[in-house]
Amino acid sequence: MSTQITDTTIDLAEAAIGEQAAELNSLDLLESEAIHIIREVVAEFERPALLFSGGKDSVVMLHLATKAFWPGKVPFPVLHVDTGHNFPEVIDFRDRTVERLGLRLEVGSVQEFIDSGELSERADGTRNPLQTVPLLDAIAKNKFDAVFGGGRRDEDKARAKERILSLRDEFGQWDPRNQRPELWNLYNGRHTVGQHVRAFPISNWTELDIWRYIARENIELPGLYYAHDREVYERDGMWRAVGPVSEPRPDEEVIIKQVRYRTVGDMSCTGAVASNATTVHDVVREVAASTLTERGATRADDRISEAAMEDRKKDGYF
Amino acid sequence: MSTTALEHSTLFRFATAGSVDDGKSTLVGRLLHDSKAILADTLDAVTRTSADRGFGGENGSTQKIDLALLTDGLRAEREQGITIDVAYRYFATDRRSFILADCPGHIQYTKNTVTGASTADAVVVLIDARKGVLEQTRRHLSVLRLLRVPNVIIAVNKIDLVDFSEEIFRAIESDVQAVAANIGLGDVVVIPVSALEGDNVVERSTHTPWYTGASLLDLLETLPTTDELERGLEPFRFPVQLVVRPQGALAPELSNADDAGASFRDYRAYAGQLASGGVSVGDAITVLPSGRTATVVGIDFAGRSLEQAVAPQSVSLRLSEEIDIARGDVIAATGTFGEVSQDLYAELCWLSTKPLREGSKVLIKHGSKTVQGLIRAVTGKLELESFEYQAASGLELNDIGTAQIRLASALPIEVYARHRRTGAFLVIDPQDGNTLAAGLVRDHPGDHEDERYSI
Ligand SMILES: Nc1nc2c(ncn2[C@@H]2O[C@H](COP(=O)(O)OP(=O)(O)OP(=O)(O)O)[C@@H](O)[C@H]2O)c(=O)[nH]1
Numbered sequence: 001m002s003t004q005i006t007d008t009t010i011d012l013a014e015a016a017i018g019e020q021a022a023e024l025n026s027l028d029l030l031e032s033e034a035i036h037i038i039r040e041v042v043a044e045f046e047r048p049a050l051l052f053s054g055g056k057d058s059v060v061m062l063h064l065a066t067k068a069f070w071p072g073k074v075p076f077p078v079l080h081v082d083t084g085h086n087f088p089e090v091i092d093f094r095d096r097t098v099e100r101l102g103l104r105l106e107v108g109s110v111q112e113f114i115d116s117g118e119l120s121e122r123a124d125g126t127r128n129p130l131q132t133v134p135l136l137d138a139i140a141k142n143k144f145d146a147v148f149g150g151g152r153r154d155e156d157k158a159r160a161k162e163r164i165l166s167l168r169d170e171f172g173q174w175d176p177r178n179q180r181p182e183l184w185n186l187y188n189g190r191h192t193v194g195q196h197v198r199a200f201p202i203s204n205w206t207e208l209d210i211w212r213y214i215a216r217e218n219i220e221l222p223g224l225y226y227a228h229d230r231e232v233y234e235r236d237g238m239w240r241a242v243g244p245v246s247e248p249r250p251d252e253e254v255i256i257k258q259v260r261y262r263t264v265g266d267m268s269c270t271g272a273v274a275s276n277a278t279t280v281h282d283v284v285r286e287v288a289a290s291t292l293t294e295r296g297a298t299r300a301d302d303r304i305s306e307a308a309m310e311d312r313k314k315d316g317y318f
Numbered sequence: 319m320s321t322t323a324l325e326h327s328t329l330f331r332f333a334t335a336g337s338v339d340d341g342k343s344t345l346v347g348r349l350l351h352d353s354k355a356i357l358a359d360t361l362d363a364v365t366r367t368s369a370d371r372g373f374g375g376e377n378g379s380t381q382k383i384d385l386a387l388l389t390d391g392l393r394a395e396r397e398q399g400i401t402i403d404v405a406y407r408y409f410a411t412d413r414r415s416f417i418l419a420d421c422p423g424h425i426q427y428t429k430n431t432v433t434g435a436s437t438a439d440a441v442v443v444l445i446d447a448r449k450g451v452l453e454q455t456r457r458h459l460s461v462l463r464l465l466r467v468p469n470v471i472i473a474v475n476k477i478d479l480v481d482f483s484e485e486i487f488r489a490i491e492s493d494v495q496a497v498a499a500n501i502g503l504g505d506v507v508v509i510p511v512s513a514l515e516g517d518n519v520v521e522r523s524t525h526t527p528w529y530t531g532a533s534l535l536d537l538l539e540t541l542p543t544t545d546e547l548e549r550g551l552e553p554f555r556f557p558v559q560l561v562v563r564p565q566g567a568l569a570p571e572l573s574n575a576d577d578a579g580a581s582f583r584d585y586r587a588y589a590g591q592l593a594s595g596g597v598s599v600g601d602a603i604t605v606l607p608s609g610r611t612a613t614v615v616g617i618d619f620a621g622r623s624l625e626q627a628v629a630p631q632s633v634s635l636r637l638s639e640e641i642d643i644a645r646g647d648v649i650a651a652t653g654t655f656g657e658v659s660q661d662l663y664a665e666l667c668w669l670s671t672k673p674l675r676e677g678s679k680v681l682i683k684h685g686s687k688t689v690q691g692l693i694r695a696v697t698g699k700l701e702l703e704s705f706e707y708q709a710a711s712g713l714e715l716n717d718i719g720t721a722q723i724r725l726a727s728a729l730p731i732e733v734y735a736r737h738r739r740t741g742a743f744l745v746i747d748p749q750d751g752n753t754l755a756a757g758l759v760r761d762h763p764g765d766h767e768d769e770r771y772s773i
Binding site for chain 2: 033040176184
């Protein structure tokens with residue numbers, strides 16, 4: 001009698017597992033949508049490229065691209081706009097990744113533009129806003145007609161209105177009031193000579209989705225996304241790393257603290273958060289419980305004005 | 319939120335629609351706020367702006383926040399206090415992750431509602447309890463009916479301003495059901511809410527004891543998604559996005575492995591996303607429009623071999639025969655498809671300021687294929703208030719009408735009313751590339767009506 005009950009239980013359990021296998025969870029659906037978009041862009045454009053900084057969103061983008069074209073290699077080059085203020089370990093990670101996947105890397109250098117006098121350093125020393133000119137220059141030089149970005153709509157209120165395929169005019173500008181309606185999963189990538197399209201396949205992902213996906217897929221990231229000891233000082237409520245472009249003022253005390261980064265941009269304005277999340281699963285838990293949006297927490301330049309991102313995007317920023 | 323619960327959470331897409339000042343932005347803000355999707359720094363900024371503008375907080379009460387500020391993203395929107403463009407919002411509960419398309423109500427409501435509704439599993443339509451069903455409510459419901467949105471929820475908002483009156487609510491509810499029945503929209507769910515105060519948004523309210531239904535969030539957490547509703551009912555359709563034939567250009571980890579590279583040298587598969595239905599290894603398929611047949615011998619996804627796949631998974635299919643298949647072709651379950659066609663009869667939701675005229679040339683994007691099309695005739699314009707067609711010879715921005723289009727080559731089109739994924743298309747301007755219209759394939763009008771155009 002008891003044996004029979006056990007058998008039935010096993011049958012039911014197996015049936016449930018079979019059912020479960022066909023069930024697509026939110027990450028499966030987001031992944032499938034992103035791969036569909038990546039394949040559409042590759043099929044419809046002649047010279048796509050992927051913006052790759054070594055940051056977590058661009059790493060996830062590249063991972064999705066490898067899955068989209070398996071067993072072939074990723075059929076486009078990657079482009080990095082180097083502020084000259086990058087964390088050395090991120091640049092190192094970038095180079096290793098590009099090497100591992102056999103990709104071509106194009107670099108647009110903010111430093112070169114400053115050296116040649118085409119750009120001038122800002123009073124606050126921040127270089128993120130200076131990326132626009134080298135980015136547009138690299139796009140024009142390489143004749144890229146589609147550029148994949150890792151932008152997500154949950155990052156910012158202006159991004160929330162961005163299309164998945166977003167048309168940029170000859171000057172790289174975004175016109176938020178005149179965007180093409182985006183219907184069903186039919187993406188319109190038509191453009192005329194001189195225009196290009198920015199494609200955002202992970203538009204619908206949140207920061208938590210990104211981290212859960214990194215955990216699920218076992219994706220390698222630069223080490224500074226995980227808690228580590230670092231020499232830091234406090235400024236504007238953020239922990240800044242001590243480095244050549246982020247020197248503490250005399251009144252700012254340098255301490256060693258366990259921190260991690262939530263974004264890895266310009267060292268001079270990217271802050272770390274106090275954290276003991278040393279593994280990806282710790283980070284997932286931390287992000288799920290977090291009470292600050294990632295930009296607000298760690299990017300001094302986005303705090304400047306409510307409209308900071310909108311203005312930058314209109315001019316051709318990522 | 320527990321992270322283990324998240325592993326089983328599914329994705330639900332919904333949109334909001336309503337007339338100006340019905341309180342859409344406030345409702346969205348309320349959902350985000352009460353589901354704790356608004357993080358502390360954003361909330362601080364919004365609280366400060368609310369205070370600056372003198373919102374609430376009078377008579378010594380604590381500062382209220384203008385929840386609408388949470389969603390007005392563009393500077394022009396904040397300055398004018400209106401919402402211009404569809405904004406996407408994200409929040410999650412233990413059960414579901416939500417993608418919310420917040421569609422503004424005033425200008426270009428058709429354009430925005432069509433856009434938001436095209437991907438929505440549900441649409442929440444707001445009605446101001448003091449105003450009841452307006453002409454615009456009818457228009458919104460007509461658009462939702464046309465696009466076949468599977469779940470329609472009516473939120474009777476500002477119920478606090480009519481003293482939570484059951485009588486007023488019931489009157490609006492029966493008006494709504496009458497309109498819905500009139501235009502052929504199935505059952506709609508009607509909920510009394512106060513976006514401002516939060517009644518029946520996340521929790522059932524004690525102010526409306528006469529209302530026994532679920533709160534808005536409860537509904538959103540439990541209603542079935544479009545794919546869930548149609549799974550098992552729709553036949554397999556797979557628009558081919560590209561042919562994967564790596565030959566020499568294998569991923570490095572494969573080509574570097576000793577002999578693994580050799581096994582992929584002749585690899586050939588068709589990459590795409592299942593538009594509808596499911597496919598299993600061993601299934602007989604037909605390629606459209608060529609009509610050639612083969613058997614599925616493999617379903618690959620990034621190095622994994624699957625036994626089966628369902629919409630909307632992105633996969634690659636390997637077939638038994640080396641047949642000529644290119645981007646734009648559709649792979650379908652054998653025996654489930656009628657005939658490909660060069661004549662297209664459709665409903666067009668006109669989304670451009672450039673009007674539609676008979677005789678114009680356009681591009682039609684259907685699945686992964688784009689072909690030229692000629693507008694042979696505009697056959698009617700839908701009056702949204704009455705849901706009846708009037709004679710017309712052109713369409714303007716925000717008009718919905720019917721047209722007959724001749725295609726440069728045959729497409730595997732199906733009727734939208736029965737196959738939403740393969741019955742939808744875009745109309746694109748061949749000159750500037752802009753999207754002109756959302757198209758929904760209609761039934762062939764029949765021989766009689768057809769004769770008018772056979773010149
Ligand atoms: N008393 C009360 N007032 C509300 C309620 N919902 C919204 N309001 C108020 O109604 C006004 C309009 O609300 P919004 O949310 O800005 O309206 P909207 O529909 O988003 O309008 P657009 O942004 O122009 O599309 C605001 O002053 C809100 O505070 C409610 O449930 N009760």
